[in-house]
Every structure is written in C-alpha cells, then in structure tokens.
Amino acid sequence: MISRRDFLQAAMATSALYGASGFGNWSRLAAQQALSQDDLLSFETSGNVTLIHITDVHAQLKPVWFREPEINLGVGEAAGQPPHVTGADYRKLYGIADGSAAHYALTHNDFSALAQGYGKMGGLDRVATVVKAIRADRSDALLLDGGDTWQGSLTALRTNGQDMVNAMNALGVDAMTSHWEFTLGIDRVTDIVENELNFPFLGANIFDTEWDEPAYEPYQMFERGGVQIAVIGQAFPYMPIANPGWMFPGLSFGVRQERMAEVVQEVRDAGAELVVVLSHNGFDVDRKLAANVPGIDVILTGHTHDALPEPLLVGKTHLIASGSHGKFLSRLDLDVQGGELRGVNHKLIPIFSDVIAPDPEMAALIEAERAPYADELAEVIGQTESLLYRRGNFNGTWDDLICDALLEVREADIALSPGFRWGASLIPGSDIRREDIFNATAMSYPNAYRSEMTGETLHVILEDVADNLFNPDPYYQQGGDMVRVGGMGYRIDVSQPQGSRITDMTLLKTGEPIDAAKTYTVAGWASVNEGTEGPPIWDVVEEHVKRIGTVSMTPNDSVKVTGV
C-alpha cells in the first residue's frame, strides 16, 4: 500500500515575476498525506503555454522498477552540481523526507524495501492518463519526446520499433528527437519518419556527410495560446562514435554549437517568442550549451537519464530533467508576454503505477502490441535473491550478472559489458522472465564476441571510455557510464587526464597484475564494429541463468575509485 505522499507539489517559480527559485521549497510545499492520483496531478494552471516533456522511455510500455544511481560523479564545473548529487545528499538538497515517495522515486537508498511499498513506476497507459488530464486543463499543451523511445524491450526489437511508434502516435506527441532510434538502421528510420510518425522528427545537428547539408528538419514552429513557439531538435551528438556508424552511413552529428546559435537566431527572426530546445545532448552538455548560446528559454534535457524536481537555471535558460523509462513526466506552464518568458511553473510528475489509473485506450493498445509475444515475454528463466540494477558510473548487479554469463558461457578470462544507462531493475524475490533479460539487453547489435586482447589494448579501452565520462569539458563526454568489467579489477583516479586514470589492473582469478604484453581472452557484447560474430547476449544470459537457477550477487569491490 502507498502510505504517504509528500510529492512534487512544488509549483516552482523561477522568474522575477513569480519570485526566486531555490532548493528547499519543495518540502515546505509538500504535504504528508496519502498518495493519490489527484495529488500527483494537481497543478495550478498558469501562463499561456504548457509543455509536457517525456524522454528516454527505452520502449518500456509497462511499469518497471528503476533504481536511480548511487554513484553519478560530475567533473570540472559540474562537480557536486545537480544532477551529480545522489542518495542522502540529493534528498537534503531538495528537502525530501527519508522513506517518502520522492525518496523512492529519485534516490537509490533502500530501493528494494521501498519498492515493495511504492510499487513499479511508469507504464505508457498511466502516462496517457496524465497527458489527458493535463490536456483537459490546457487542450493545446505541447507533448515533446526527447528520444531513446524505439529501443529497449523485446517487443520494440521484434517489431523494429513499431510498437513504440504506434504508442507515441496514440499518446499525441507533437515532436521528437533521437538517439537509439538510428540503431534500427537508416532505412527503417526513414520509413518511420516518412510513413509512420504523426509528428516531426527533429535534429538540427544531423547533417549528411557528403554535402554537409541538414539531413532532418531542425525545428518546428507551433502557435499555442497566441504564442509563437519554436521547438528545436538536438539529436545525440556522438551517434556514429558511441553506436555503430555503419547502421546509418552518410549521417554526421556533433554538438555543433555554432549551428544551434544560427538556428536560434533563425527562429527568433521568424517570429518565435519562445525558444525550446528538445535535446538528447545529455545534461552537462546542455548546461554548457545554455551558457554559450543566448536566446534559448527552455532546454528539455535527455540522454543522461537524470530526474530533477526543479528546473536548473543557467543564465536565462531553464534546464528540465525528466528522468527515464517512463518514471516521470515534466509539466511546464509558461507565461510568455511580448516575446519574453515571464513565468515558469514546473512539476516533475512521478508515474506511480499503483496510484495513477491506466488509460483504457492506451492499455488496450499496449496489450495488442504485446499479445503476439506474450508467451515469450512471460517465460520464467530463473529467480533472483538480489536486487538487479544497472545505473551507476562503475558497476551494477545486472552487468555483474551479464559479465558472469560472458565469463562462464563464453569461457573467457575477462568480460566487458557496455556502460549503458538503460535497463530496468528487478527486486529481490523476483522471477527473472525473458522480458526482464531483454529489458537489460535488447538492441540491434547484440552479438557476444570472444576475442584475444593484450593488456595494453584493455588499458587503452578503459582509458578511452573513462575519458568519455570524466573529461572535464562536457563537449568531450558521450554520456554513457564506465564500461563494466568482469574478471578484472582496476583503480581509477577520475581527476587525472586520459592515459593516467586507470592503474592496478588485476586479473581476478589469479590476483596477478595485467601484463601489457600478454594476451587475454575477452568476451563482450555491443561492439560497434560491423560483422561482429557470436550469439546474441540475451541467449548467453539466459543460458547462464538457467544453469544457476537462482541468482545471488555478491557486492562488487573490484573497481577502486579515487580523485573524487
């Protein structure tokens, strides 16, 4: 039973007109009473424009458990700044009571226990209920999807994203941007964009490599409440580097800050009174973009899966972080007068699936999409005694399990699992169904390779990935977490430059130091190289779980972190 509510009543005023924003208002405004749908949705409609933001759903049609990170380090100017605040520090910063619903939704501590009480979050049928309720208040509210929508589940994989396209069309999305969408392959993306989507697919930073010309619509103008609104799309900047470029040859991405400045100027010249960037840059990249490019009123951030209960103000730009996996939706009521943003009223709405009633139409659509795969999804492969989660900078139990599977089934010395930020959690005592394994692995380049690597190569890989995470300049970060390693320990000093962060690499099974010149057998998955051979990772994990029956993970202390 949900026993209390102290949630998100913060109608945060961040402009001069409505008063100053600040941390800590949250708890003061929050009430201690039972959680109800009316409370979760209550909002004082204000201004003349309403934006609804959802992002990084990762194809989760149904409610899930999703544990927020314990370790989420910021470097450079982002050190210690939101969203790089976790656990008790996060609750203190935003005035969240221990054991509260907000504690469960936004921080990692006591996750398994609180999950029993508060239940799963998300579900697009619940999201549909919230969207309809907001549109009952303001019929022309703009619903914007930040991307990473068509990938992350068995059904999205089997239908090449069709289930999510159908659901987002039904939800009434007004525009989206992208990242994992392109891992369906350029032909499928083109088919969806041209023939399936009811709304524009925006990306101001996507160019064709041959002529260096824009490949997608950069922005869409909307008129809402008498206000001219420009929504500029910004796709994930490092698409061909972080994901397989051969799946979408001919496209170039990048932050392209100058391009963003030009497009902002272009839409202002075209009469935009409100400029919104629908971004898949990642939070720290957007923070820098907001500081360097004038004229953006709101950045709806994505990619890094952060959820913040208040807007973060950079100059005059409001950064909104709406979480991932359908756990949250942000509502923004904006007051735009004379071409200027005068007031911001914000609420991060948590989608508690046991509190918010499913929308019947969307529930029916979801069941219809899942029906052909129902038996496959539901098959129980094993059980877990441990919490299985992925999110966090260095390791999580889901990836420990995947690395164990790679070591055992692929008979390797060392296993590598990519530092993805998507993947639902499982609480202790759960069945591990096939659906759960796919929720942690479903993607279009799943082959579990087995190859030989020297110690030097392994070091180069770890240094390279570490710099993608800990380069002090966010424009050089790619927004994933550290590659997960099985069978090998290491020490990382996040304050050092590339080449000097990783030391003390140790082969765990012998306790010997990794020899730069020696060759090791390495198994991994999600290689960006074309023609990678091996069984799909979900088959490897399934075989391993079947062998062991009940999963029990021991705490992983093989990565020593310093320089924080």
Add this chain to the structure above:
Amino acid sequence: MKLTRRETLALGLAATTVTVLPFRAVAAAEDQIAAFTGGADIGSGDITLTAPEIAENGNTVPIGVEAPGAVSIMVLAMGNPNPDVGTFNFGPLAGSQSASTRIRLAGTQDVLAIAKMGDGSFIQTSSTVKVTIGGCGG
C-alpha cells in the same frame, strides 16, 4: 573568391606513410610556425576554427577556418607525424577569408590555425579534436 590551397587531403593521406619520421612532430610544427610568422609575436583576435569536439572518423575530419581581414591562414595538426595541413592564401578580391577542408588526425590532438592579417600581424586559435575508439555511449 580567389583561393590557392595545397592538396590538404593528399597531405593527410601521406601522413600514414610517414609515421616513423625521425624528427619530433612538435619541433616540426614549431619550424612551420617560425617559417610562417618569421618569428613575429602571435596574438588572438577575430579568427574562428570550426572542428568537431570528437571526430566521427579520424581519417577524414571536417574543419573550417575564418579570419576576416586575413591574407593567409595556416592550419597545423599538432599531433600528426607531419603537422603541416596547409596554408590558405586570400587575394585582395576574396569575398571572405574562410576555407574548409577535411584532414586526417593520427589521434587526439590540438588543431591550430594562425592568420596573417593585412597589416602584417598574426593571430591564432586552436581546438582540441578527440579521436576515440568509441562504442560505449548510451
């Protein structure tokens, strides 16, 4: 626009074959700079170098340079075995002092652009381009 430029792409490709050149790249770059400026001081000013923060393909990295009022802009890839990328010269009738090309980068490094201005002064700017093995974003 009257633009004379060296075969930068060809130079970039040539870099693969000269990775074992016996002189240090930095010293080579310093020699190039000295030859271009004649040892004059180099300041900062209205010069823009456009380059990706992270190269999508280190073998062909698009860059652009612009320096209004320049008569000549030299581009150096400071970490390449042969750092000389090319020098763009602009005649008096040039509509703008800008140029773009694609270069090859041997690894993460700074790309440097130095402009010789109409009054004989020099200004420079640089940009770090990261060349990464990638594959773990998400």
